[in-house]
Amino acid sequence: MNYNWNWGVLFEQQYFDWIVSGTLWTLYLSIAASILAFVLGSVIGIMRTLENKVLRFIATTYVEIFRNIPLLVQMFLWYFVFPEVVSTDFGTWLKQDMPNPEFTSAFFCLGTYTASRVAEQVRSGINSISQGISQAGYATGLSTYQLYVNVLLPLAFRIIIPPMTSEFLTVFKNSSLALTIGLLELTARSNMVMDFTFQGFEAYTAATVIYVTITLIVTLLMQRVEDKTQIPGFIAKR
Numbered sequence: 001m002n003y004n005w006n007w008g009v010l011f012e013q014q015y016f017d018w019i020v021s022g023t024l025w026t027l028y029l030s031i032a033a034s035i036l037a038f039v040l041g042s043v044i045g046i047m048r049t050l051e052n053k054v055l056r057f058i059a060t061t062y063v064e065i066f067r068n069i070p071l072l073v074q075m076f077l078w079y080f081v082f083p084e085v086v087s088t089d090f091g092t093w094l095k096q097d098m099p100n101p102e103f104t105s106a107f108f109c110l111g112t113y114t115a116s117r118v119a120e121q122v123r124s125g126i127n128s129i130s131q132g133i134s135q136a137g138y139a140t141g142l143s144t145y146q147l148y149v150n151v152l153l154p155l156a157f158r159i160i161i162p163p164m165t166s167e168f169l170t171v172f173k174n175s176s177l178a179l180t181i182g183l184l185e186l187t188a189r190s191n192m193v194m195d196f197t198f199q200g201f202e203a204y205t206a207a208t209v210i211y212v213t214i215t216l217i218v219t220l221l222m223q224r225v226e227d228k229t230q231i232p233g234f235i236a237k238r
Helices: 007-011 013-047 053-068 069-087 088-097 101-127 131-138 144-159 161-181 188-195 201-231
Strands: none
Touching: 007 013, 007 188, 007 201, 013 053, 013 101, 013 144, 013 161, 013 188, 013 201, 053 101, 069 088, 069 101, 069 161, 069 201, 088 101, 101 144, 101 161, 144 161, 161 188, 161 201, 188 201
């Protein structure tokens, strides 16, 4: 194998700074998108379990649209198409004057896409709770709002911790697609290191180690949360 190994290139100031910067942008994007996905996905998931047919239809339509369009296509739609179909002034602001348009577009795209998946987790968590619990809540005089806030959601969120962990890990991996619209996150910075040094193996190995480290930390933290919030009969002990 005729390859000039040079691991030291990763610690040269310029390239080291690029890797650190890319890692930080990956973390910013992933955390922000995860928060949006959790909040929006929870609302959509709740709507899918309500008796109101209109709200259920709206929520189901959202899930089917966002879940079934490839994320890369959605990234292009948010960044390249959406500014062209709104008013000229607003479109110009989106493309030129909005602070960090690449990050903002990636944030909304990744957040709304993941929200459609989170919504299904929330819906399944609520539906897995026995109807007897809901009936008992109504029998004690709770309103639908009180039933969800005080009974169903606290149970559902604890039940779905394992699948939600998987969804949020996917956010970190999917954040790499933001390079296609110009966000200099970790994968994009690794590409830059390779282009400038021709040390592709070292650059992508560093990115791989960072991605694996982040996901392992998240996994361990969520396992800790799961252990602390287990509900006997709902979540089996490992």
